[in-house]
C-alpha cells in the first residue's frame with residue numbers, strides 16, 4: 482500500500498481546517514490487516530481458522546481520518562491513513578484509543594490542537610472508483626516547534642511521558 486509506484490501525486494502547502502474526530506480509527510486483523518467490524522469480539526475468520534492459539538491478540542486499530550484542508554486556492558477533503566496520521570498524533574491508533582477511553586474528549590481536543598496547523602502534504606488520486614477522497618501519502622508539519630497531538634494532550638491532561 483505504499484505510494485511512489487508511478488501514481489500521480491501532488492505536493493502542496495495547506496492549512497488543516499477541521500478533522501472528523503468521531504471515527505478516527507478502524508479495527509483490523511492484527512495478522513493480515515483486513516478490516517474487521519467494530520464490535521468487541523470481531524475476529525478475522527481467515528486467520529483464526531488457522532490459528533490454534535486464539536488467545537493471541539486478534540485485532541488492532543489503525544488511524545483513518547477525514548480532514549478538511551485549505552490550499553491557497555481551495556478547500557477540500559482528504560483522507561489520512563495510519564502512517565500519515567501517526568505523524569500528526571505521535572502514537573499508534575491503539576495507544577490513542579486507550580488514551581481516549583480514559584480521557585473521553587481526547588479526540589475532539591486533538592483535532593482542536595491540530596486545527597490551523599500548516600503542513601506540506603503530498604496527495605495521491607485514488608485509483609479505484611470507490612475511494613472518493615484524495616489520499617494524503619506524506620505530511621510535513623511546517624511550524625517550528627510543532628509537536629504531535631498526543632504530546633500536547635499529555636501536557637494538557639497532566640500525564641507524564643513514559644509512565
Ligand SMILES: [Zn+2]
Pocket residue numbers: 510511512513514515525526527528529
Ligand atoms: Zn486476518
